[in-house]
Amino acid sequence: MKLRPAFLLELAVNLLLPWLAYRLALPHWGETGGLIASAVPPVVWSLVELARFRRVDALSLIVLIGIVLSIGAMALGGSPRMLLLRESLVSGAIGVAFLLSLPMRRPLIFYLARATVAREVAGGAERIDALWNERPAFATSMRLMTAVWGVGLTSETALRSWMAWSWPVERFLVVSPFIGYGIYGALLVWTLWYRKTLRNGPRDDAQTDGMPG
Template sequence: MKLRPGFVLELAINFLLPWLAYRFALPHLGETGALIASAVPPMVWSVIELARFRRVDALSVMVVAGIVLSIVAMALGGSPRMLLLRESLVSGAVGVVFLLSLPLRRPLIFYLARATVAREMEGGAERFETLWRERPGFVSAMRLMTLVWGVGLTGETALRAWMALTWPIERFLVVSPFIGYGIYGGLALWTVWYRKAMRNRVEARAQPDGIAG
């Protein structure tokens, strides 16, 4: 996948700008106010996307939802263990949303992938819709990816929640990043491998009979 300008812009608006807004607002507004400020860039981007393309940007919605969940978790209490759980609650909620979207007509990953493809190429969204309608294997792949990510994220949350509630805080702070990044890295590597395997399978089926051998 090439890093196209539209994709880089999307990453900057949904990840870099919220972080910068949070850092600048923290000394003046406190943590809750800074979190609210960090939600402004992806919310504005969602409004722009809705006005331009008549569709909601799925990645922005997920980022804003994560920020809202962080604010809710803060409101539940400021104990050290609750603060340790806050990040896990966000990823766990995303994982649950992935799993709940499986029985729907289109799972969550479909909308995330379509939004990305729409920015990478002209007419990308229409091509994505065509693949969904005409290729049952593509539909199955989207559902499998949704299932794997949903199970992975909820499993990571359950494991880190158990660690946060039962382990000494010092041990959790040392081990937890390796658990989180390990699971995220494993999910990302599996996704890259699965996409490559699906692409190779499609290319093999497109070859004329008898070309091999």
């Protein structure tokens, strides 16, 4: 895969600029001010992306929730360590929601897949419903994916929480994004691999060709 300029720009905005903003603001406004400054580049980036696509997708929604949590932490006198956890708290909450949905009639991954296919294919929602009702292996795969993403997101939150409370702030700002991107990337690679395994397995392809990805 080639590194596209847009991808490199996204990495710079989300990895380099937050650290640079923190370093520039730290001597003038202290740790809390530096952390607030470090949030400005990704916030502006997410708002620009939101304005370009004219819709709130899952990623934009997570970023916006993170902003709200940051503002709430500041209003309640949140410590700099607490502000470090603003994005991880969102992903952790989503991970817990995934895990809590496992005993339910249909897990959360099912509804995400259903919404994605409905946007891309005419009659996609009905197709996913039919797969769920007629193919037990499809239902099993949805529950497994929900479990893996739930465990992955909650583990990411636990790891970054430990880092936030144990490491110096500057080290956390440098290393933490790589941890987050690494875990999200691993989850995505596993999802693509698992979907490919299902499609290439001995079962009927019709049971998985409605899955997004």
